Amino acid sequence: MQDLGNHIDNKLDIPKTDTTLIRLPGSPFWNVFKRFGRDEAIALVISVVGTMIAGLFTSSILVLAFVGPIIEKIGFFPAHIYEAVTLYRNTPIVGRKPFLSYLLKAFKGGSVSLVEDIVVHDPVYIGLFVLLSLYPGIPVWLIVAVSFVVAVGIVSALEVGLTEARYMLFKKKIFGAGFKIDSYREARFFVRSGNQAEAIIKKLETGFGLTVFEHLEYYDIYFENRLPQFSGRIPIVRLRRRTLCSHAYKKAQRFEKMFSTGNIQTVQIVYIRPQEENMKRLDQFRFFSTYKDKMYWFINTETMPSSVEEISNEKIKSLLRVEKESVRVSFKRTIMFDETKTLYVSIDTSLDENNDGCIVELKVRTNPTLLLSAMRFMMMEFPVTHTTHTKPELALF
16 A cells, blocks of 8 residues: 555645645634735735825824825735745646636735725724824824734634624525534544454453444545635535444334435535644643534435436535535444443445555544543554545545
């Protein structure tokens, strides 16, 4: 088997110097603060210089308050244009798009900051400028700087709040179409040899008090999609067919057509957001978990669609916003629970005999402390690699 880092590099076109298996979106607030703050910093230089020059010709506070916000507007685009040029040059020629597409994206990014500046930052800036100017002896440059920084923080908080509201409305729309949701936290570990799966199962039984609940088979089709991201949440669209749990056959009589083949078939929209756990004490390990909102809709047909186009429900198809098939993944899963069924563990191995390795996933809904304990147990007892990558990204299935 090839090195796992090379698998990921080849699939995602990650630079050869980046072989990390942990990718984090970062704090939503900090991401907005950095992006908008950078654009504002460039505008700040222009604003400060312009305001100081204007101060040589007038002492009117009202005039000085409006000078900066007017001349700063050209500062919202240089950083985005620079990023577009860099991305264009670093993209392999085979996959490189016309430069105009990168430039349009740059102007779009700069326009977001520009609109936020006009709608929120300028009014807050002007208000703070006038308020601080009531205190004599404060230099004009200090008033400008303080007003800018505080206003950037307010814009960042408002954008994050608005994005969260948009995500709530998006989920409400999905639920209105008939989707259900399963939300939980997950930690993922890669084991290089699938032959260790049985040893892991036995160790979890004796060392962590888990029992084997079920053995299932999964068949997934992943699709590239145009769904929006929300505060670092990454959208995944897939079609999934899995075998029924043994206890579910009793319920299957109510859904004779849906479960007649002994499988459950669903369309899934999954939003994931990895994060590092905030440890309150020192530890020899670092822990990374993923918040997951799995929204699913039952496919009430005897055969599994091989593409989204084969789904008869037009409303569902329009919600998915898929572009093309990405990858197919098939694996067998061993499910384990603790006594209270608070901790869920799955051990996944590929159905393709040519693909080695297995993936262990730890899941909880309400007990993050238990998840941390299970993660530490995995790291101490087994030769595992901690990762936030999905199965298609790992390119092992």
